[in-house]
Amino acid sequence: MRRIIPLLLTTLVLLPAATDEEIHKAEKGWTSAVTGLDYAALDRVLGDQLIYAHSTGNIETKKEYLARLRSGAQKYDAIEIQSTTVRIYGDSAVAHSKARMAGKSNGNPFDDRLMIMHFWVKQGGQWRLVAHQTTKLP
DSSP: OOOOHHHHHHHHHOOOOOHHHHHHHHHHHHHHHHHTTTTHHHHHHHEEEEEEEEESSSSOHHHHHHHHHHHHHEEEEEEEEEEEEEEEEETEEEEEEEEEEEEEEEEEEEEEEEEEEEEEEETTEEEEEEEEEEEOOE
8 A cells, every 4th residue: 555655646746737728729629610510520529418508598408509500590600709718627627708609590690799608528538518608798
């Protein structure tokens, strides 16, 4: 047991800590995948237990959200992130952004200024978005 403890401590010290840059990169990956309708990338980025809450109050699962994108019921023409604050908690992180999103939802155009709250979890060595919440700004 005495030999195992130093080995465990050495291993923990050598594990790389998550960085803000990793989350900023994950956020950019999500933005690119959503606006580019890259379904393969979205499938990798979105967690299987995703809770996707729109600013309208609609809440969708990963399956429901991807189906809306594929059907064209939800389309993002632009997502412009203006600022992002990241807080890391081990293998999870919260990203809070201010952004502008433009596109169509159920055939109706939107061009909204929003706050976006994302909750990321590192699973299998990859950051996955497991919760999304937007709130409209005036």
